[in-house]
Amino acid sequence: MPTWLILLRPKIISLKHRLQQPHRGSRIRFLALAGLAVGFWVLTFWTFQRVLVYFRSVELFGDLLASKLMGMILLTFFSVLLFSNIISSLSTFFLAEDLNLFIPRPVSWNRLFYARLAETTTHSSWMVLLFGLPVFLAYGWVYRVSIHYYLILALAVIPFLVIPAALGTIFSMFLVNVFPARRTKDVLFLLSIFLVVMLYFLLRFLQPERLVHPESFAGLVDYMTALNAPSSPFLPSFWAAEALLPFYQDHQAPSGFLIGLLWSTAGAMTIFGNWASRALYFAGWTRSQEARRTRLRQRNWIGGFLRFGTSFLNFKMRALALKDGKVFFRDTSQWSQLILLAALVVVYLYNFGLLPLDKSPLPTFFLQNLISFLNMGLAGFVLSAISVRFVFPAVSLEGDSFWIIRSSPITLRSFLWSKFWTNLLPLLILAEILIILSNSFLQVTTFMMLLSSVTLFFMTFGIVALGVGLGALYPRFKVESAAQIASGFGGMLYMILSMSFIGAVVLLEAWPVYALFMAEFQQRTLSVFAWAGIVLSFLGVAILNILAVIIPMRLGLKRIAEMDF
Amino acid sequence: MIELWQLSKKFGNFHAVKEVTLQVPPGEIFGFLGPNGAGKTTTIRMLVGLIKPTSGRALLCGKDIIQEPEEAKSLLGYIPDRPFLYEKLTGLEFLEFIAELHGLDSGRLRQKRVEELLDFFDLKEWDRELIESYSHGMRQRLILAAALVHYPKVLIVDEPMIGLDPKGGRLVKRLFSELAKSGVAIFMSTHILEIAEVMCQRIAIINEGRVIALGTMPELREKAQTADERLEPLFLKLTGQEEMGRLGEDFRG
Numbered sequence: 001m002p003t004w005l006i007l008l009r010p011k012i013i014s015l016k017h018r019l020q021q022p023h024r025g026s027r028i029r030f031l032a033l034a035g036l037a038v039g040f041w042v043l044t045f046w047t048f049q050r051v052l053v054y055f056r057s058v059e060l061f062g063d064l065l066a067s068k069l070m071g072m073i074l075l076t077f078f079s080v081l082l083f084s085n086i087i088s089s090l091s092t093f094f095l096a097e098d099l100n101l102f103i104p105r106p107v108s109w110n111r112l113f114y115a116r117l118a119e120t121t122t123h124s125s126w127m128v129l130l131f132g133l134p135v136f137l138a139y140g141w142v143y144r145v146s147i148h149y150y151l152i153l154a155l156a157v158i159p160f161l162v163i164p165a166a167l168g169t170i171f172s173m174f175l176v177n178v179f180p181a182r183r184t185k186d187v188l189f190l191l192s193i194f195l196v197v198m199l200y201f202l203l204r205f206l207q208p209e210r211l212v213h214p215e216s217f218a219g220l221v222d223y224m225t226a227l228n229a230p231s232s233p234f235l236p237s238f239w240a241a242e243a244l245l246p247f248y249q250d251h252q253a254p255s256g257f258l259i260g261l262l263w264s265t266a267g268a269m270t271i272f273g274n275w276a277s278r279a280l281y282f283a284g285w286t287r288s289q290e291a292r293r294t295r296l297r298q299r300n301w302i303g304g305f306l307r308f309g310t311s312f313l314n315f316k317m318r319a320l321a322l323k324d325g326k327v328f329f330r331d332t333s334q335w336s337q338l339i340l341l342a343a344l345v346v347v348y349l350y351n352f353g354l355l356p357l358d359k360s361p362l363p364t365f366f367l368q369n370l371i372s373f374l375n376m377g378l379a380g381f382v383l384s385a386i387s388v389r390f391v392f393p394a395v396s397l398e399g400d401s402f403w404i405i406r407s408s409p410i411t412l413r414s415f416l417w418s419k420f421w422t423n424l425l426p427l428l429i430l431a432e433i434l435i436i437l438s439n440s441f442l443q444v445t446t447f448m449m450l451l452s453s454v455t456l457f458f459m460t461f462g463i464v465a466l467g468v469g470l471g472a473l474y475p476r477f478k479v480e481s482a483a484q485i486a487s488g489f490g491g492m493l494y495m496i497l498s499m500s501f502i503g504a505v506v507l508l509e510a511w512p513v514y515a516l517f518m519a520e521f522q523q524r525t526l527s528v529f530a531w532a533g534i535v536l537s538f539l540g541v542a543i544l545n546i547l548a549v550i551i552p553m554r555l556g557l558k559r560i561a562e563m564d565f
Numbered sequence: 566m567i568e569l570w571q572l573s574k575k576f577g578n579f580h581a582v583k584e585v586t587l588q589v590p591p592g593e594i595f596g597f598l599g600p601n602g603a604g605k606t607t608t609i610r611m612l613v614g615l616i617k618p619t620s621g622r623a624l625l626c627g628k629d630i631i632q633e634p635e636e637a638k639s640l641l642g643y644i645p646d647r648p649f650l651y652e653k654l655t656g657l658e659f660l661e662f663i664a665e666l667h668g669l670d671s672g673r674l675r676q677k678r679v680e681e682l683l684d685f686f687d688l689k690e691w692d693r694e695l696i697e698s699y700s701h702g703m704r705q706r707l708i709l710a711a712a713l714v715h716y717p718k719v720l721i722v723d724e725p726m727i728g729l730d731p732k733g734g735r736l737v738k739r740l741f742s743e744l745a746k747s748g749v750a751i752f753m754s755t756h757i758l759e760i761a762e763v764m765c766q767r768i769a770i771i772n773e774g775r776v777i778a779l780g781t782m783p784e785l786r787e788k789a790q791t792a793d794e795r796l797e798p799l800f801l802k803l804t805g806q807e808e809m810g811r812l813g814e815d816f817r818g
Contacts, residue, residue, distance in 0.1 A: 409634075
């Protein structure tokens with residue numbers, strides 16, 4: 001067996017063991033995740049198939065649209081792959097713990113490079129490959145291609161994945177020799193967040209919904225300009241797209257040259273990578289082992305802000321909250337998510353500004369208030385999505401350091417409630433900003449403004465308690481990043497339960513709100529029975545909120561109290 | 566005072582600790598020895614409230630760690646074998662955090678105590694650095710400092726010398742003797758038999774979850790029916806690992 005493959009064996013065997021090892025609730029978890037993946041696959045396939053069928057029906061430039069779309073998809077994949085390979089190679093080549101095991105062994109740098117390149121490629125490519133497949137299959141299905149298409153696809157995909165991996169690795173070899181590896185990872189992580197935000201803004205502010213109505217453009221040229229995507233004949237994504245396009249245009253031009261180009265570039269990049277590794281790797285590795293001394297200022301504005309924000313807590317809970325706050329704001333992978341969050345809020349509010357209420361056949365007054373009512377549910381959903389990323393991992397993020405809490409004279413109840421209160425405050429502020437601003441855009445009635453802001457205020461208590469409670473019920477102490485914690489079974493269950501809770505609150509309020517509106521609209525008074533029903537509905541909402549706070553917190557507390565650590 | 570009464574722990578069908586009963590009075594340094602997997606760390610984790618015993622009780626100064634956890638833990642200083650800490654806090658912030666968890670609410674007294682400990686453990690120069698940049702030995706010294714910040718009455722230590730340099734090791738030995746003299750009960754698990762031999766007044770040897778010998782060095786010698794002065798051959802004999810001692814001779818041929 002070649003040495004580089006021997007180096008990969010521990011990873012392969014570990015993966016095999018992990019798949020074979022029975023876990024608590026693993027079957028349900030597996031089925032749920034498999035269901036979700038299959039659902040996503042089917043949805044992606046179906047969506048693309050519908051879009052492509054529509055394109056085919058458009059005369060003259062339908063096929064051109066399909067080709068453009070493929071070019072854009074491959075270019076996006078290539079950019080994503082390049083970026084994720086830089087981040088991934090920093091981990092596999094410089095930060096991975098097991099390097100301490102390999103480097104002192106008689107393993108040549110060449111072998112180590114090939115093994116780590118294979119690992120980097122796998123890490124960064126599997127998701128793109130998995131989610132890209134239904135797109136390629138949809139193309140094949142709609143254009144009724146021959147078996148050759150799938151053969152060319154397979155031949156194009158492999159070098160298409162290897163090229164960005166090798167390029168990303170070369171780039172990180174240079175980077176680590178300039179900056180310390182940990183700092184480089186932080187900077188790249190931040191850059192990737194900015195990139196995503198920019199892309200998100202760009203896509204949203206371009207108003208892609210306009211593309212569905214080509215009649216709104218002055219002519220074909222305008223339309224095509226709007227679709228124009230940057231593309232260069234020197235990019236591997238262009239070669240891959242060009243190799244596949246003939247199959248969608250009913251003429252099977254030979255793709256041999258382009259496939260050859262992809263493979264030879266992949267081979268050349270791998271060899272260049274190996275050269276770069278020989279010249280730069282050991283120096284970079286040495287630099288990455290040096291401790292980074294980051295002397296912190298004694299007092300800073302974040303510290304002051306945290307002290308002010310936690311002043312309502314008791315002494316021990318405040319100590320915990322301050323610790324959590326400091327850890328959060330010093331971890332780039334954590335605080336940088338706030339940028340994404342800000343982008344989400346801006347686009348959310350922007351969408352309300354764009355709503356074409358005046359074009360609706362329903363009376364504007366009615367529609368404004370209906371949308372405001374639905375907005376409660378939508379804002380609840382946004383809060384849940386934020387909570388799954390920030391609140392749900394709160395307990396798990398204690399990680400291996402949880403022994404400090406467990407052996408300290410602080411009750412687990414205080415520990416869990418401190419997590420609740422520290423997460424509640426920022427989310428309450430966010431919830432009220434979302435609901436008040438969006439309602440202002442909609443110019444809703446005072447009653448609706450009051451109702452939705454009060455409802456969301458109390459709903460936030462439930463959303464946060466569900467997050468903290470379920471986070472304690474399904475903790476993942478061995479997982480390092482918050483994103484990973486949220487992506488597990490517990491995170492999924494949290495989203496389902498949180499959405500059900502929000503749905504139930506909205507449903508319980510739907511009838512009384514409708515009754516009150518109709519009474520006002522028709523200028524009539526409500527009967528005593530109607531009033532009793534309204535009171536009962538709101539009472540139901542109150543009870544539901546209380547239960548959403550108490551039950552998950554109790555269950556979570558019970559679980560961590562019984563847990564062996 | 567540390568008391569363990571019939572303390573047991575089962576993980577599924579595996580009996581990790583079987584009915585351990587022992588007491589450590591104030592001012593004593595007590596050694597807890599055993600081969601790998603004998604149940605030392607499990608016993609310690611029960612003693613500090615990290616895991617729940619299947620049966621039996623653990624009391625610190627009369628306070629049950631399960632029934633009265635807050636009271637018991639406020640008297641306890643714990644030094645684990647693996648120094649997992651909050652990487653994104655500085656050493657100073659970490660000690661302040663621990664002091665606050667222990668209710669040291671007077672800012673000036675807390676600051677004085679924290680600075681005293683940072684000085685004592687040679688961490689002053691690094692007090693405003695993030696823990697992520699600390700070496701293994703520095704982390705271990707920080708954990709030692711954190712265990713003492715609230716003047717504990719009971720100290721429970723799992724492998725105290727791991728990661729410490731000779732200077733740090735000597736510092737710990739001196740510190741433990743001083744603490745014992747001031748009335749602190751110290752329960753210490755270690756693999757380094759020489760340390761146990763020199764520092765501990767009494768020693769318990771645990772094997773396969775059960776305490777197989779407990780007493781002073783002469784008492785252990787008597788139990789093992791050996792005249793050998795050293796702890797190592799005695800330990801190997803009591804734990805049935807004598808062949809390990811002969812292994813060296815086999816290697817030498």
